[in-house]
Amino acid sequence: MSGPVASRVDARARVFGVLAESGAVSRADLARRTRLAASTVSAVITELQAAGLVTEPGAGGDPRPPGAVGRPPVLVAMHRNAGVAIGLDFGKRHVRVVVSDLAHQVLAERHDELDADLPATAAIAHAARLVDEVLAEANAEQRDVVGVGMGLPGPVHGPTGELGDSTILPGWVGVRAADAMSDALGRTVEVENDANLGALSEWMWGAGRGAENMAYLKVATGIGAGFIIGGRPYTGTSGTAGEIGHTVIDPSGQVCRCGNRGCLETVAGSAAVLAAVRGTLGADVAVGDVIASALDGHPGSARAIADAGAAIGTAVATLCNLFNPERIVVGGDLAAAGSLLVEPLREAVRRGAVRSAAEDVTIVEGTLGERAEVLGAVALVLRHGADLLRRSDTVAARRV
Ligand SMILES: [Zn+2]
Numbered sequence: 001m002s003g004p005v006a007s008r009v010d011a012r013a014r015v016f017g018v019l020a021e022s023g024a025v026s027r028a029d030l031a032r033r034t035r036l037a038a039s040t041v042s043a044v045i046t047e048l049q050a051a052g053l054v055t056e057p058g059a060g061g062d063p064r065p066p067g068a069v070g071r072p073p074v075l076v077a078m079h080r081n082a083g084v085a086i087g088l089d090f091g092k093r094h095v096r097v098v099v100s101d102l103a104h105q106v107l108a109e110r111h112d113e114l115d116a117d118l119p120a121t122a123a124i125a126h127a128a129r130l131v132d133e134v135l136a137e138a139n140a141e142q143r144d145v146v147g148v149g150m151g152l153p154g155p156v157h158g159p160t161g162e163l164g165d166s167t168i169l170p171g172w173v174g175v176r177a178a179d180a181m182s183d184a185l186g187r188t189v190e191v192e193n194d195a196n197l198g199a200l201s202e203w204m205w206g207a208g209r210g211a212e213n214m215a216y217l218k219v220a221t222g223i224g225a226g227f228i229i230g231g232r233p234y235t236g237t238s239g240t241a242g243e244i245g246h247t248v249i250d251p252s253g254q255v256c257r258c259g260n261r262g263c264l265e266t267v268a269g270s271a272a273v274l275a276a277v278r279g280t281l282g283a284d285v286a287v288g289d290v291i292a293s294a295l296d297g298h299p300g301s302a303r304a305i306a307d308a309g310a311a312i313g314t315a316v317a318t319l320c321n322l323f324n325p326e327r328i329v330v331g332g333d334l335a336a337a338g339s340l341l342v343e344p345l346r347e348a349v350r351r352g353a354v355r356s357a358a359e360d361v362t363i364v365e366g367t368l369g370e371r372a373e374v375l376g377a378v379a380l381v382l383r384h385g386a387d388l389l390r391r392s393d394t395v396a397a398r399r400v
Contacts, residue, residue: 008043008044011034011036011040011041011044012044012047012048012389013385013389014034014035014036015030015034015036015041015044015045015048016048016053016385016388016389016392017034017385017389018030018033018034018385019054019076019077019078019102019385020078020102020382020383020384020385020388021204021382021383021385023077023103023104024057024075024076024077024103024104025075025076025077026073026074026075026076027041027042027045027073027074027076028073029073030045030076045076051393051396051397052079052081052082052396052399053078053079053081053082053389053392053393053396054076054077054078054079054082055076055077055078055079055103056074056075056076056077057075057077057103077103078101078102078103078392079103079396080101080103081392081395081396081399082101082102082146082388082392082395082396083101083102083144083145083146083388083391083392083395083396084099084100084101084102084107084135084138084140084144084145084146085099085100085101085102085145085146085147085148085149085378085381085382086098086099086100086131086134086135086145086147086148086149086377086378086381087099087100087148087149087150087151087374087375087376087377087378087379087380087381088127088131088148088149088150088151088181088189088374088377089150089151089194089197089373089374089376089377090114090123090127090150090151090152090153090169090172090194091153091194091220091221091373092116092153092168092169092220092221092222093113093114093115093116094111094112094113094114095111095112095114095123095126095127095130096109096110096111096370096371096373096374097109097110097111097127097130097131097133097134097374098134098371098374098375098377098378099131099134099135099137099138099140100378100382102146102382102388102392104205104382106375106378107134107137107138107140108133108134108135108137108138109134109371109374110130110133110134112126112130114126117170117171118171119171120169120171120172120175120177120180121180122171123171123172124180124181124184125184127181127184128181128184128185131148131185142186142187143395143398144395144399145187146381146388146391146392146395147188147190147380147381147384147387147388147391148181148185148187148188148189148190148377148381149189149190149191149192149197149376149377149378149379149380149381150177150178150181150189150190150191150192150377151191151192151193151194151197151373151374151376151377152167152169152172152177152191152192152193152194153167153168153169153193153194153218153220153221153222153224154167154168154169154172154193154222155167155193155239155240155243156177156191156192156193156239156240157238157239157240158235158238158239160176160178160179161176161177161178161179161189161190161191162174162175162176162177163175163177164240165258165259167222168221168222168257177191178190178191190380190381192235192239192376192377192380193224193226193235193239193240193242194218194224194373194376195216195217195218195224195225195226195242195373196226196227196233196235196239196241196242196376197226197372197373197374197375197376197377197379197380198216198218198226198329198331198332198366198368198372198373198376199214199215199216199225199226199227199228199233199329199376200226200228200233200376200379200380200383201368201371201372201373201375201376201378201379202214202216202329202331202366202367202368202372202376203216203228203233204379204382205368205375205379206329206366206367206368206372207327207329207364207365207366207367207368208228208327208329211228211325211326211327212228212230212231212326213228213229213230213323213324213325213326213327214227214228214325214326214327214328214329215227215228215242215316215319215323215325215327215328215329216228216328216329216331216366216372217244217312217316217328217329217330217331217332218331218332218372218373219268219269219308219312219330219331219332219333219334219335219341220269220270220287220332220333220334221269221270221271221333222245222265222269223244223245223264223265223268223269223312223332224242224243224244224245225242225243225244225319226242227241227242227323227325229323244264244315244316244319245263245264245265245269246258246260246263246264246265247263247264247315247318248260248261248262248263248264249262249263249264249266249267249268249311249314249315250262250266250267253266253267254266264311264312264315267307267308267311268307268308268309268311268312269308270287270333270334272308273287273290273304273305273308273334274286274287274290276300276303276304276307277290277300277301277304279300280298280300280301281293281298281300281301287333287334288333288336290304290305291305291334291336291337291340294337294340295337295338295340302340305334305337305340305341306340306341306343306344307344308334308341309340309341309342309343309344309345309348310344310345310347310348311348312341312345312348313344313345313346313347313348313349313351313352314348314352316328316345316348316349316353316363317348317349317351317352317353317358318352318353320349320353320354320357320358320360320361321353321354321357324356324357324360324361325360325361326360326361326362327361327362327363327364328361328362328363328364329364329365329366330342330345330363330364330365330366331365331366331368331369331372333370335365335366335369336369338365339365342363342364342365345363346363349361349363
């Protein structure tokens, strides 16, 4: 349904959806983005305010471009009574948990190291404890939670939330991750590939803002890509789009954990970078140490990172030829190396992509750092505005 003659229920859901996706937004923007008449938007906001779901947060800065004249618009945002969203992110050796209100304010977060080969059940139990901790710190309860999103490093099959064989988490293969985490928390959990979540968060809040067509690259133990196409997340037919780490770079190279030979990941993933510096830095270093020594001017470390950047750029050049994005955001552990990684990557794209595709694309470092994926898990929840309305109604009815 479109145009100003939407039913009140539909109008409420649309306003709620835009608020959940945007954080704080002016009434004029709400009218434009919901395609509702200004008077309808005002009436809906009054209704939502009366229900305790929406508030005017007051002086939160001017959202308009610099140089705008006149009084800044009054912004509208979700009230804390509308509930909270939880984001979870599992990596090869970590778990992160964030609780956020629906106005996009992070209320509490935790980050713990995990053993790399921990079975899924143990990792899930650990995460469930962290969820209890962040909720307590945020002064919220389980029943305030309107949604939970979770990121995993590997191809996630949409319908089951099951991880594919090429995940870097051996303890999770064949586990129906969405079901297992849902059982642990006693509520539905939506699971998504971590690079797809990085794309979502950098697009909503970070270096991808305003892009219609972008790719996010997560460069860590694994290398994955997440896409925004035509202003919407794109995950493919069953959710496994973007496995760029398994692009064959060297057909006679090392055997990859996916079973192929010479995948990008075997040349440019964290393990490859660590292997490259073993002779100079020793066997006991972590990726952070390599980056620190490279930034410190150690030529061998800088070279290992530059080589990874160039190899990634070769695969990204093909990505640019096929998909012609306007922006590529580079994140993941290795992105902390900044221009040491990104400049050789750009150079390889300039060399390897057709000229028009190379000229169209801007390649930038992510701005959300190691929190990109867990914030994307929160964003996954916030994108279900209309569903949230029903759940927020329940939360608010109790809290008001
Ligand atoms: Zn592979």
